[in-house]
Each structure stands twice: as C-alpha cells, then as structure tokens.
Amino acid sequence: MKKIGFDPQKYIEEQSKYILERVNNYDKLYLEFGGKLIGDKHAKRVLPGFDEDAKIKLLQKLKDQAEILICVYAGDIERNKIRGDYGITYDMDVFRLIDELREYGLAVNSVVITRYNGQPATKVFINKLEKRDIKVYTHGAIEGYPSNIETIVSEEGFGQNTYIPTTKPIVVVTAPGPGSGKLATCLNQLYHERRQGRAAGYSKFETFPVWNVPLKHPLNIAYEAATVDLKDVNMMDNYHFETYNEVAVNYNRDLETFPVIKRIIERITGKESVYQSPTDMGVNRVGFGITDDEAIREASKQEIIRRSFDTECDYKKGLSDEETRNHMRLIMEEVELKQEDRAPVKPAREYAKRLMKRAVDNEIPAVIAFELNDGRIITGRTSDLMDACSSAILNAIKALANISDDILLLSPVILEPIKKLKSDGLHKRIPTLTANEILIALSISAVTNPTAQLAYDKLSELKDVQAHSTVILNKDDDQILRNLGLDITCDPVYPSENLYYV
CATH class of the missing domain: 3.40.140.40 (Domain of unknown function (DUF1846), C-terminal subdomain)
Known part of the structure; x- marks a missing residue:
C-alpha cells in the first residue's frame, strides 16, 4: 500500500487563509495560477495524499470573492499544441476548462487571446467562443517585452491592450499550459486598474518548486524532471536570502525575470514594490501540508523515473531533442536512480x-x-x-x-x-x-x-x-x-x- 505523506485539508485551510491575507492589502488581487487548476496528477503522484483537484476546491471555497480569466497564446492555437495528459489541443482544453469550472460554480469572466495578430485558426476559435456567448479579449505582442519597460508601461505598450472589466476582489488568471501570457495579462490589468484609480496587486500561485523544501530534495528535483522540456532549473533564491537571511528555493525563469517584473510593478504603481524576491510574490503553502517526508521522497523518486520514460519516448517520437534527453539522464544519475527501480x-x-x-x-x-x-x-x-x-x-x-x-x-x-x-x-x-x-x-x-x-x-x-x-x-x-x-x-x-x- 502507498504511504500517505500529505494532509490535503490542512493545505487547503492554510492556502486559503494566506490568499485572503494577501487580498486584504488591495482593492483587487490578480492571482496567476501556474500548473494545472484541475486534475493536477503530478502533485498527486509526488505528494501521496494530495487531492488532484485541491486548487479548484480552494477556489470553490473562495468563489464568492473570485472570478477567472483564461489565457491562451494565439501561436499555440495556430500550431495545434497538444496537452500530453489529455491528448487534446489547447483550444479544446479551454472548452474543457470552462465546462469544469462551471460545474464547480466558478465564474469565468472571459478568455484572453495573447500575442494575437489575426492568425486564421485563432479567428475561428474566437468565433466559436463568441457564438457560445463567451467574452473574448485579444492582446497583441508588445515589442521588447519584458525588458523594454519604457515602452511596456506606456500608451504604446499596455495602453494599447484592452482592459478586461472584472468585479470580484480576486481575479484568477489561468491557462492550458506554460507560455500562455498569464503574467503579461496580470501586469496589463494592473496598469489599467492604476489608471482608473484602484489599488491592484499581483501574486503567483505556483505549487512547484516548493520554496521551503531543500533544493536537492527529490520533490523539487521531480519538478525539474517534469519541466525538462522547458529547461527549468531549481536554484536558491538569492534575493530572498539577501533580504531575509532565509533559504528559499525558486527556479531560473522566475529569478531571471524578477528584477524586470519588480521594476514594471514599481513603474505602474509609482512606488516601491512590496516584493523583495520572487518567493515573496508567491502564495505557495504546499510545504506546510507535508506530514511524512520519507513517503514524499519515495513518491518523488518514482515520478522522476516515470518522467525519464516519458522523455525517452518523446525523443523516439521526434517530439524532443537530444539535449532534453541528456538532461533527463543527468537528473536520473543525480538521484542515483535506474529505470528498473520502477x-x-x-x-x-x-x-x-x-x-x-x-x-x-x-x-x-x-x-x-x-x-x-x-x-x-x-x-x-x-x-x-x-x-x-x-x-x-x-x-x-x-x-x-x-x-x-x-x-x-x-x-x-x-x-x-x-x-x-x-x-x-x-x-x-x-x-x-x-x-x-x-x-x-x-x-x-x-x-x-x-x-x-x-x-x-x-x-x-x-x-x-x-x-x-x-x-x-x-x-x-x-x-x-x-x-x-x-x-x-x-x-x-x-x-x-x-x-x-x-
């Protein structure tokens, strides 16, 4: 029998409390949701006892205060990008996500098409949504994003993108997968909220890596294995350590972009950011739900092996490159695992x-x-x-x-x-x-x-x-x-x- 190592009820209570504390600082909080909102199989596998629908149940608990924006990158629609776990395209996954959110009684404000430039397949997708009375907004690409702050925070940048009217104090921004434009959508909304005189904030809800678990813990290494195609690498959050003298784990993309995002937020709000590190931006409390570290370690090692098989098969199918396969093999060696350990x-x-x-x-x-x-x-x-x-x-x-x-x-x-x-x-x-x-x-x-x-x-x-x-x-x-x-x-x-x- 699989050993249980996670308390889902404690996690939901801790997480909802922490989000509400963050909301109290603003008129409106834009909450970027990373990972899967519904059916988080990875979290369920590495955290035995975790409810794969914990995030959606958390939102259901906050449903009177929350509404949802769904982002999807026009380029992903155009090339029929597939979600590996469901075997469906990103546009179909948006339909699936809307249906499931409605079943939980959660309000879907609209769908946001990011980096839109009149792509033909995306036009068809927009038409399908609008025929079903779903609001659709389109945002174009901003030249120099995210580094050209002068242009981004101006009429030629966020000013050219449409403001999406929202009514609830918590606005969850989610997507079918990474690279869908969630962060840019949040920052765009912050820009327009500020121009209309409202105090809006931004936070990130990303389950992995777990900031208060050691860098080389199998749980965090399993995240690297899961995102090997994105070339994510876990790192110590040096900004957090320098400010608080506290060790925290984050990953390379967040650490690389943090100084720029911090400056964009400061430019939008006209005052110093309350965030001194990428970890500060997060509202991740999953580490506090762990009840048996050994069970988590073993489950995470099994997930690393599982991911290694996925990577080898993707390489055989021509869906990933040799660099990705070699990186996955290095991860296996780092944790001293063999495929036969499954x-x-x-x-x-x-x-x-x-x-x-x-x-x-x-x-x-x-x-x-x-x-x-x-x-x-x-x-x-x-x-x-x-x-x-x-x-x-x-x-x-x-x-x-x-x-x-x-x-x-x-x-x-x-x-x-x-x-x-x-x-x-x-x-x-x-x-x-x-x-x-x-x-x-x-x-x-x-x-x-x-x-x-x-x-x-x-x-x-x-x-x-x-x-x-x-x-x-x-x-x-x-x-x-x-x-x-x-x-x-x-x-x-x-x-x-x-x-x-x-």
Whole structure:
C-alpha cells in the first residue's frame, strides 16, 4: 500500500487563509495560477495524499470573492499544441476548462487571446467562443517585452491592450499550459486598474518548486524532471536570502525575470514594490501540508523515473531533442536512480525476453506489467485476439476478483463478431481487439454473466496502479489506461516497423 505523506485539508485551510491575507492589502488581487487548476496528477503522484483537484476546491471555497480569466497564446492555437495528459489541443482544453469550472460554480469572466495578430485558426476559435456567448479579449505582442519597460508601461505598450472589466476582489488568471501570457495579462490589468484609480496587486500561485523544501530534495528535483522540456532549473533564491537571511528555493525563469517584473510593478504603481524576491510574490503553502517526508521522497523518486520514460519516448517520437534527453539522464544519475527501480519494469521486460526467444519474426513482443496496489505483479501480452493492454486489464481484474485463470470472462461468441466487424466490415488492417473494445464487451457480458460482473466491479481498483509496457502504446490504449487512473510508462520502442498502422 502507498504511504500517505500529505494532509490535503490542512493545505487547503492554510492556502486559503494566506490568499485572503494577501487580498486584504488591495482593492483587487490578480492571482496567476501556474500548473494545472484541475486534475493536477503530478502533485498527486509526488505528494501521496494530495487531492488532484485541491486548487479548484480552494477556489470553490473562495468563489464568492473570485472570478477567472483564461489565457491562451494565439501561436499555440495556430500550431495545434497538444496537452500530453489529455491528448487534446489547447483550444479544446479551454472548452474543457470552462465546462469544469462551471460545474464547480466558478465564474469565468472571459478568455484572453495573447500575442494575437489575426492568425486564421485563432479567428475561428474566437468565433466559436463568441457564438457560445463567451467574452473574448485579444492582446497583441508588445515589442521588447519584458525588458523594454519604457515602452511596456506606456500608451504604446499596455495602453494599447484592452482592459478586461472584472468585479470580484480576486481575479484568477489561468491557462492550458506554460507560455500562455498569464503574467503579461496580470501586469496589463494592473496598469489599467492604476489608471482608473484602484489599488491592484499581483501574486503567483505556483505549487512547484516548493520554496521551503531543500533544493536537492527529490520533490523539487521531480519538478525539474517534469519541466525538462522547458529547461527549468531549481536554484536558491538569492534575493530572498539577501533580504531575509532565509533559504528559499525558486527556479531560473522566475529569478531571471524578477528584477524586470519588480521594476514594471514599481513603474505602474509609482512606488516601491512590496516584493523583495520572487518567493515573496508567491502564495505557495504546499510545504506546510507535508506530514511524512520519507513517503514524499519515495513518491518523488518514482515520478522522476516515470518522467525519464516519458522523455525517452518523446525523443523516439521526434517530439524532443537530444539535449532534453541528456538532461533527463543527468537528473536520473543525480538521484542515483535506474529505470528498473520502477517495480513493473523488470517483470515486463523479462516476460518480453522469454517471448522473444519463441518469436518467429523480429517484432518486439508487446507486454504490459501492472503493479497492483497490494504489490502483486500482473502481466498481459499481445495475442491474435487482443492487444497487451486489454490482456493486462482482464488479467488484473480477474486477480483482484479471485477468478481463476482458467475461467473465460468474455465468450468467443461475443469477441469473434467484433473482430470480424473490424476486419471485414470496417476494413481495419489490424483486427486485434483494443482495450476500449474489450471493456465494452466486458460491460455487455456483465449484464448476463455474474463472473463478468464480479470482474467489472474491480475496474475501480485499478486506480493508482503502476504499469509498464515494453513498447510504445497507441493513443487509444494509453488514454484508456489514464482514464482508469493507472500511471503508465513505456520503453522507447515501436511495436512494429509500420509508420501508420500500429
């Protein structure tokens, strides 16, 4: 069983109290939210016990005082940038985010398109939003941002961008991902609020790195691993130490831009900034929710290994460069970790090796190993009937339900027509049944088969199961496992030489 090392209730209480204290200093506080507002899987993995929806629940607690601006960079829409965790484009993620915020009863003020210059795909996106009665504002790029302060804080800079009317004392500024223009939007609003005679402030809510945890703590190193593609590096906040003689951790981008941001705020407000360090700007209290440091360390090390697999696969797919891959390998060496330190990796690879000896071709055997929450290892392999993902799921829920391996959960009477439909009716080149198809067949079988129902009821127990595949999974199987709540990693190996039909 996974050890709990974090108190989510204490964290929410501490965090909401601290934000409200900050709000009391201003007529309005613009709060930049870094990371994921909903479904923060990274935080959940490295802080066992953390509620992945803690941030949104925090905002729900403050909903009478808060409204939300969603920023998205026009360039990300134009090139169809994908969110890796959901497998959807940034524009679709804005729709998803609005729907989920509404479910929590939170007011979405508007969507802000940043660095907009009439891009065609972005025009279509704006039209879609406006047809659904969602307010949209566009901000252009400011030449010399963020260093040319004279231009930025002037009529030619923020003055040319639209002011977004807001009504609540807390304005949360969020986005689908990094580089979306959250900070620039906050500063733009501060400029216009000041011109209208209101005292507005800025703060940053970024969970990682954790400022009051040691620099080389695995928790903070796991953040570096998670942002290796952004080349983020954790560093000591020298501004904070010089001012307060207190050690604090931040990261390179915040430290590099702090002097400029401080000067922009001072230029806007006409007085000395209350912030003497990047850490001062933050309202991060996550470190105060840690209850078991050893549990956090172990969970963070496992996350570093998981991220190393992601990086290796991205490199294999051509989605990242060699520098990123080498940096990730250095991180692994720094923490003295090997990929085999992830429990399901070795069993999956060993099973694949045994199959390889019996193989009649050169294709890599596809094997998936699950480490169940009770520590048992369950494997599945690709066969003529179903793929490795489907096999592993069925074997796992049979084990959880104490159903013998000899008992068939799914009758060939059900499976063969599905396979025939794929090959003959839909003309699929690879008729092997996928996880989605197997789960649909299982749900149908459960209606009349009590044994299938028993296994079906165990699907919820796959949540938080650790899994590893000896080959790169297709998007559908990968998403099914994620939707079931498993943490999946893959060796950077394609299952065949096919480029399209996998």
